[in-house]
Amino acid sequence: MRFEDLLAGDGRVEPRDEMPDAYRRTLVRQIAQHAHSEIIGMQPEGNWISRAPSLRRKAILMAKVQDEAGHGLYLYAAAETLGVDRADLLDQLHTGRQKYSSIFNYPTLTWADVGAIGWLVDGAAIVNQVPLCRCSYGPYARAMVRVCKEESFHQRQGFEILHTLAHGSPAQHAMAQDAVDRYWWPALMMFGPPDDDSPNSAQSMAWGIKRFSNDELRQRFVDMTVPQAEALGLTLPDPDLRWNDERGHHDFGEIDFTELYEVVRGNGPCNADRIAHKVRAHEDGAWVREAAAAYAAKREAGAA
Amino acid sequence: MSSRDWPLWEVFVRPRRGLSHVHAGSLHAPDAEMALRNARDVYTRRQEGVSLWVVPSAEIVASDPGERDAFFDPAEDKVYRHPTFYDVPEGVQHL
Amino acid sequence: MTTPVTPAGFVLGLADDALVSAQRMGWWISRAPELEEDLALANIGLDQLGQARALLTYAGELEGTGRTEDDLAYLRDDRDFRNVWLVERPQTDFGVTIARLLVFATWQSELYAALASSADLTLAGVAGKAVKEVAYHVDHARLWTLRLGDGTEESHRRMQDALDAEWPYVEELFVADPDAPIDPATLRDAVLGRVGEVVAAATLTVPEVAPSVGGGRRGLHTEHLGHLLAGMQHLHRSHPGVTW
Ligand SMILES: [Fe+2]
Ligand SMILES: [Fe+2]
Numbered sequence: 001m002r003f004e005d006l007l008a009g010d011g012r013v014e015p016r017d018e019m020p021d022a023y024r025r026t027l028v029r030q031i032a033q034h035a036h037s038e039i040i041g042m043q044p045e046g047n048w049i050s051r052a053p054s055l056r057r058k059a060i061l062m063a064k065v066q067d068e069a070g071h072g073l074y075l076y077a078a079a080e081t082l083g084v085d086r087a088d089l090l091d092q093l094h095t096g097r098q099k100y101s102s103i104f105n106y107p108t109l110t111w112a113d114v115g116a117i118g119w120l121v122d123g124a125a126i127v128n129q130v131p132l133c134r135c136s137y138g139p140y141a142r143a144m145v146r147v148c149k150e151e152s153f154h155q156r157q158g159f160e161i162l163h164t165l166a167h168g169s170p171a172q173h174a175m176a177q178d179a180v181d182r183y184w185w186p187a188l189m190m191f192g193p194p195d196d197d198s199p200n201s202a203q204s205m206a207w208g209i210k211r212f213s214n215d216e217l218r219q220r221f222v223d224m225t226v227p228q229a230e231a232l233g234l235t236l237p238d239p240d241l242r243w244n245d246e247r248g249h250h251d252f253g254e255i256d257f258t259e260l261y262e263v264v265r266g267n268g269p270c271n272a273d274r275i276a277h278k279v280r281a282h283e284d285g286a287w288v289r290e291a292a293a294a295y296a297a298k299r300e301a302g303a304a
Numbered sequence: 305m306s307s308r309d310w311p312l313w314e315v316f317v318r319p320r321r322g323l324s325h326v327h328a329g330s331l332h333a334p335d336a337e338m339a340l341r342n343a344r345d346v347y348t349r350r351q352e353g354v355s356l357w358v359v360p361s362a363e364i365v366a367s368d369p370g371e372r373d374a375f376f377d378p379a380e381d382k383v384y385r386h387p388t389f390y391d392v393p394e395g396v397q398h399l
Numbered sequence: 400m401t402t403p404v405t406p407a408g409f410v411l412g413l414a415d416d417a418l419v420s421a422q423r424m425g426w427w428i429s430r431a432p433e434l435e436e437d438l439a440l441a442n443i444g445l446d447q448l449g450q451a452r453a454l455l456t457y458a459g460e461l462e463g464t465g466r467t468e469d470d471l472a473y474l475r476d477d478r479d480f481r482n483v484w485l486v487e488r489p490q491t492d493f494g495v496t497i498a499r500l501l502v503f504a505t506w507q508s509e510l511y512a513a514l515a516s517s518a519d520l521t522l523a524g525v526a527g528k529a530v531k532e533v534a535y536h537v538d539h540a541r542l543w544t545l546r547l548g549d550g551t552e553e554s555h556r557r558m559q560d561a562l563d564a565e566w567p568y569v570e571e572l573f574v575a576d577p578d579a580p581i582d583p584a585t586l587r588d589a590v591l592g593r594v595g596e597v598v599a600a601a602t603l604t605v606p607e608v609a610p611s612v613g614g615g616r617r618g619l620h621t622e623h624l625g626h627l628l629a630g631m632q633h634l635h636r637s638h639p640g641v642t643w
Contacts, residue, residue: 001372014369016366017369018369039434042429046428046429049425049428050422050425050426050630051633052634053473053638053643054469054473054635054643055418055448055451055455055469055472056452056643057643058421058448059445059448059449059452062425062428062441062444062448063441065428065429066428066437066442067349069429069438070346070349072434073434073435073438074329076434077312077329077330077331080312086309086332087308087309111634111643142329146329164643168641168642169638171638172638172641277430280430281429281430281431281432284430284432284493285431285433285493287553287554288432288493288547288554289310289334289432290550290551290553290554291547291550291553291554292310292335292338292546292550293310293334293550294550294551295334295335295545295549295550296334296335298549310433332433332434332435333435334546337542338435338542338546341439341538341542342435345435345438345439345442346438349438349442
């Protein structure tokens with residue numbers, strides 16, 4: 001079937017189908033960026049594995065960060081069906097030619113940040129990702145189905161951390177509020193620039209890669225999150241946040257995207273650290289990867 | 305394709321006894337032994353399976369999407385292969 | 400006939416071995432040589448942590464002091480920890496991690512297998528579950544030892560270095576404890592036999608080195624444990640008595 005007919009019938013494009021180059025390139029870029037985000041996203045939370053304040057929390061956090069490695073893995077595999085290699089994608093990440101979500105350039109300063117990331121960052125990611133389960137590219141959509149199934153535990157554990165802190169000692173409550181204050185706006189920025197400033201969105205929508213606009217998804221996230229914040233007993237740091245009866249949605253304040261662009265440009269608090277950590281791990285592991293390949297080659301030569 | 309990555313493997317998981325193995329995804333591994341273990345760690349962390357297959361992706365022989373019409377359309381008009389094609393007189397059971 | 404009472408100190412030793420190992424293993428998540436290995440090491444760390452929690456809880460019961468798993472993990476100083484030196488030193492080299500896991504998991508697998516049929520039913524229950532987990536750890540360590548030992552020249556050298564570095568700490572695993580339901584001294588031949596086979600198959604050599612003096616089971620540790628605990632415990636201790 002022709003590509004256009006497939007899309008028109010809301011069908012799925014599969015790896016060996018013919019597809020326009022631009023579609024393939026867009027997908028590679030988006031899936032790679034998504035995979036990189038999962039992998040770099042392991043670091044801010046991984047930062048607290050050694051210090052988690054109870055063994056139960058430590059186990060949950062290890063399993064959560066491990067899941068993110070899995071997500072990266074599923075997504076790299078989806079990108080590889082488009083004819084690229086994981087090693088090449090990693091090179092592009094390590095040399096700054098491909099991006100990852102800027103949210104992970106913010107530091108996790110306190111334990112409550114782990115809660116805020118689970119609740120707000122994984123929460124925003126879920127809102128972004130659920131529509132991707134119906135993405136026109138089959139392997140990406142299937143990877144997202146698996147990812148979304150695993151994500152719901154992530155958001156809940158974050159919510160639970162904050163709920164416990166918010167209902168704990170005054171110091172714990174303050175820690176939770178501080179984390180929400182710092183992560184709220186960056187979480188809203190995860191949905192990308194406003195629609196009138198998002199040049200590639202229309203094409204992605206036409207291709208069935210994107211199903212909803214940035215602003216639609218952002219609104220959905222805000223509407224979903226406000227009552228949860230009330231249940232937590234925490235405030236969202238936006239004086240303009242209020243229910244609008246007419247629109248049937250919450251209004252919220254203007255987002256300062258200049259900060260986002262600064263962070264994207266590399267001037268966030270952790271950009272350099274995140275990449276350095278990743279590059280070091282990759283380089284330190286080279287001898288191991290080579291050894292396993294050499295061992296396999298020897299067996300194969302021996303069997304032949 | 306560069307050879308800097310370990311080879312790619314396709315992973316098939318049998319969710320329960322009595323069901324077929326179903327494609328779950330892919331992973332990289334240096335050899336079959338490691339691929340099987342990696343498959344366990346990557347694709348069955350939530351008790352998704354009771355049995356695993358791994359196959360080198362390069363060994364999969366796939367039908368060509370360009371030949372899809374020739375492959376699959378001829379089955380379209382062979383409706384007599386489906387039981388619903390046949391009328392069963394009223395009252396006849398266990399057929 | 401009454402069931403013999405398992406000494407709390409013995410259980411605490413096993414618990415601390417598992418806890419400290421898990422703490423070291425957690426470091427690898429986001430630092431492994433390949434993504435697939437991030438997941439594998441995290442699984443191993445999670446198994447170890449699960450064992451630690453079950454054993455700490457039981458140690459608290461045996462003590463009769465009402466201390467929970469978290470009380471024991473977070474509120475003891477290093478002089479009260481009972482783990483062996485093998486597990487407490489840093490492991491930021493993949494070869495060292497594998498060498499240590501090979502020895503430690505093989506030791507655990509022999510010990511848990513024996514404890515699984517212990518008259519102490521609680522301990523037998525924990526060991527019966529753990530024995531399946533550590534079988535996988537042994538296997539993982541074995542596969543990697545073979546690949547690193549018989550991989551490249553560099554990996555062979557590094558894996559041998561790793562074995563050399565870990566070996567002084569092996570003997571402490573077998574320090575006699577006649578009051579324990581299973582005296583670790585009795586496991587020595589089985590454990591070293593299994594490990595030796597893997598090492599030889601990997602074209603490596605079992606190091607001949609003098610054992611370290613050890614002392615972990617008596618609360619005498621290397622300087623590394625204090626730092627590990629400082630990191631692990633500081634947040635919990637900064638907010639006494641709260642819930643997390
Ligand atoms: Fe994720
Ligand atoms: Fe997540």
